[in-house]
Amino acid sequence: MVKIRQARCKGCGLCVISCPKQLLKVSPKINRAGYPVVQIDDVESCTGCALCAEMCPDVVISVFI
Amino acid sequence: MSDMEFIKGNEAIAMGAIEAGCRFYFGYPITPQNDIPEYMARHLPEVGGTFIQAESEIASINMLLGAGATGARAMTSSSSPGISLKQEGISYMCGSQIPGVIVNMSRSGPGLGGISPSQGDYFQATRGGGHGDYRTIVLAPHSVQENYDLTMRAFDLADKYRNPVVLLGDALLGQMKEPLRKKKYKEKEFPKNWVMSGAKGRKPRLLKSLYLSEGELTEHNWMLYKKYQRMKREIRYEAQLLDDAFLVVVGFGSVARILKTSVQMAREKDMKVGLFRPITLFPFPYAALEKVSLAVRNFMAVELNTGQMVEDIKLAVGHKKNQVDFYGRPPGSIPSPDELFWEIKKVYKKRVG
Amino acid sequence: MKHVFKRPKALIDVAFHFCPGCHHGIIHRLVAECIDKYGLMKETIGVASVGCSVFLYDYINVDVVEAPHGRAAAVATGVKRSRPGNFVFTYQGDGDLAAIGTAEIIHAANRGEHITVIFVNNTVFGMTGGQMAPTTMVGQETTTTPFGRDPDMNGFPIRMAELLGDLPGTTFVARTAVNNPKNLMRAKKLLRKAFEVQINNEGFGFIEFLSACPTNWKISPERAAKRVQEEMIPYFPLGVFKEGRE
Numbered sequence: 001m002v003k004i005r006q007a008r009c010k011g012c013g014l015c016v017i018s019c020p021k022q023l024l025k026v027s028p029k030i031n032r033a034g035y036p037v038v039q040i041d042d043v044e045s046c047t048g049c050a051l052c053a054e055m056c057p058d059v060v061i062s063v064f065i
Numbered sequence: 066m067s068d069m070e071f072i073k074g075n076e077a078i079a080m081g082a083i084e085a086g087c088r089f090y091f092g093y094p095i096t097p098q099n100d101i102p103e104y105m106a107r108h109l110p111e112v113g114g115t116f117i118q119a120e121s122e123i124a125s126i127n128m129l130l131g132a133g134a135t136g137a138r139a140m141t142s143s144s145s146p147g148i149s150l151k152q153e154g155i156s157y158m159c160g161s162q163i164p165g166v167i168v169n170m171s172r173s174g175p176g177l178g179g180i181s182p183s184q185g186d187y188f189q190a191t192r193g194g195g196h197g198d199y200r201t202i203v204l205a206p207h208s209v210q211e212n213y214d215l216t217m218r219a220f221d222l223a224d225k226y227r228n229p230v231v232l233l234g235d236a237l238l239g240q241m242k243e244p245l246r247k248k249k250y251k252e253k254e255f256p257k258n259w260v261m262s263g264a265k266g267r268k269p270r271l272l273k274s275l276y277l278s279e280g281e282l283t284e285h286n287w288m289l290y291k292k293y294q295r296m297k298r299e300i301r302y303e304a305q306l307l308d309d310a311f312l313v314v315v316g317f318g319s320v321a322r323i324l325k326t327s328v329q330m331a332r333e334k335d336m337k338v339g340l341f342r343p344i345t346l347f348p349f350p351y352a353a354l355e356k357v358s359l360a361v362r363n364f365m366a367v368e369l370n371t372g373q374m375v376e377d378i379k380l381a382v383g384h385k386k387n388q389v390d391f392y393g394r395p396p397g398s399i400p401s402p403d404e405l406f407w408e409i410k411k412v413y414k415k416r417v418g
Numbered sequence: 419m420k421h422v423f424k425r426p427k428a429l430i431d432v433a434f435h436f437c438p439g440c441h442h443g444i445i446h447r448l449v450a451e452c453i454d455k456y457g458l459m460k461e462t463i464g465v466a467s468v469g470c471s472v473f474l475y476d477y478i479n480v481d482v483v484e485a486p487h488g489r490a491a492a493v494a495t496g497v498k499r500s501r502p503g504n505f506v507f508t509y510q511g512d513g514d515l516a517a518i519g520t521a522e523i524i525h526a527a528n529r530g531e532h533i534t535v536i537f538v539n540n541t542v543f544g545m546t547g548g549q550m551a552p553t554t555m556v557g558q559e560t561t562t563t564p565f566g567r568d569p570d571m572n573g574f575p576i577r578m579a580e581l582l583g584d585l586p587g588t589t590f591v592a593r594t595a596v597n598n599p600k601n602l603m604r605a606k607k608l609l610r611k612a613f614e615v616q617i618n619n620e621g622f623g624f625i626e627f628l629s630a631c632p633t634n635w636k637i638s639p640e641r642a643a644k645r646v647q648e649e650m651i652p653y654f655p656l657g658v659f660k661e662g663r664e
Binding site: 089091099115117119120121123124125128129130131132133135136137139153154161213261262263264265269270271272273274275314400 | 459460461462463465466472475477480481482483484485486492493494495496497498499500501503504521522524525529571639
């Protein structure tokens with residue numbers, strides 16, 4: 001399970017390409033800083049591998065298993 | 066209790082530093098001050114201190130910044146061109162309020178210049194050759210004893226004001242040998258609530274000079290300015306034979322000791338000449354010199370350069386600035402007491418009669 | 419539910435100023451993770467440098483002293499010699515360490531100072547707008563090599579890890595990258611090794627991180643991460659160049 005701190009997301013997309021199951025995508029939503037934010041639709045399929053969180057340069061993602 | 070030894074000027078500085086608790090020295094060889102790092106290399110380990118011959122004068126001023134940041138008593142020394150290299154580091158130390166002692170045993174400039182004594186670094190020392198609004202206290206010894214005493218004082222002032230202090234000597238003061246009376250240094254307490262030591266039981270500290278928010282740097286600069294104003298209480302000077310003087314000769318450092326003899330020679334010829342010797346070049350004794358100018362009409366600046374301290378004298382005496390004569394001897398030859406006596410005589414004849 | 423990935427304690431909870439996709443954020447976090455892991459938060463004195471990493475002290479929760487551009491290794495020498503019981507690290511970019519700071523890093527390494535140097539190499543001067551760096555690659559366009567770096571004019575990119583690994587005074591020298599999860603996991607191990615070398619009083623530790631600068635490379639974060647893999651790693655190979663003192 002992942003929690004995304006969208007206020008800090010910069011939409012860089014590094015998490016998107018790191019997820020082995022391609023569960024993350026950059027959404028059309030823009031945060032207050034003006035960046036498009038990342039979101040996860042199919043949270044159930046997340047295995048908690050945390051590769052997304054490890055790759056995130058802004059410590060946006062928290063992982064729970 | 067006579068503890069007198071016949072000591073070389075440079076070594077007296079190193080001795081004074083160790084006596085005052087200096088335990089870190091970082092430097093690079095340059096004539097005419099190599100006795101200082103060499104003394105430190107031999108004697109610092111004896112007191113558990115650390116000596117590093119750094120790769121450059123730039124590296125050594127930055128090592129000084131680092132050690133000073135941890136609250137240690139640390140020193141670097143060099144000579145004119147090497148001091149030029151240190152200017153950025155000195156500016157940073159002032160901006161971050163990091164103490165340290167920087168010794169400049171001036172040689173001749175500009176450029177590679179020469180190795181003979183000179184006073185061509187007066188502007189660099191007192192105005193600050195680095196960037197930004199900052200000042201360093203500048204102490205100018207004129208004897209081996211003062212080399213020793215003022216070095217000890219330099220460490221206290223550096224810690225008291227959290228600021229770099231420059232000891233401005235020259236090749237003559239570094240190379241000559243005179244009797245030195247060693248003293249026992251009296252330890253003083255200075256607040257250390259700002260030092261880098263690892264954030265145990267307290268919030269982390271930051272030593273920096275970068276201030277980007279609106280108004281922050283303005284405030285910081287005014288705070289530093291006020292500190293530099295408080296330094297005025299450290300002004301020191303020596304005055305001789307002023308009471309009945311018609312002409313006051315002003316000199317600092319090595320040239321001042323030569324002038325002492327020349328002024329004596331003038332007195333022997335019934336010329337009413339006095340001597341004023343600034344010991345702190347920053348803060349400069351403007352007020353004291355101005356007071357002298359109320360009674361004395363004529364001044365003569367003597368320097369081993371083409372005219373640097375003379376500007377401060379003119380500033381001090383204000384409306385009497387046109388009665389300030391100047392004799393300069395840019396580096397390459399040291400004037401004898403005789404030569405300076407003749408120059409004093411010339412001015413005396415011109416101004417007094 | 420177990421919270422298996424969270425912000426390290428040593429990383430202050432503020433937004434990073436870094437550009438989207440810049441690897442500084444990852445590397446800062448890795449440094450903070452190591453400080454947490456070895457319990458060094460109250461022992462560490464960081465030496466900040468000049469470049470995009472100038473705000474290190476806003477992010478890492480330890481005592482920090484600012485160094486003039488290029489001089490962090492000399493400042494760290496002064497700090498560590500004065501306080502050998504503290505953990506002292508520098509964090510420098512390729513301009514700070516490999517241009518203006520070349521003399522200082524070589525000599526600190528040569529003296530075997532017991533410090534840990536984190537070197538972030540993204541082949542450009544980032545903070546100042548993308549000028550050529552000592553590690554800019556041949557043919558790479560930057561604002562001061564608008565026609566591509568020409569070795570006849572500007573020499574070749576410098577491989578700092580190899581250079582320092584050759585010095586007998588060093589104890590641990592490595593190069594790593596964080597452009598993908600596989601490299602990142604390896605990077606964590608190597609960073610820990612670099613920390614341990616100082617913790618165990620073994621000597622000088624140096625770790626070069628290949629990094630991306632999407633803004634000044636003028637490509638997306640995803641393509642920038644690929645560039646590290648496909649263009650930089652072949653010239654700047656990953657690996658350990660020194661392990662253990664002579």
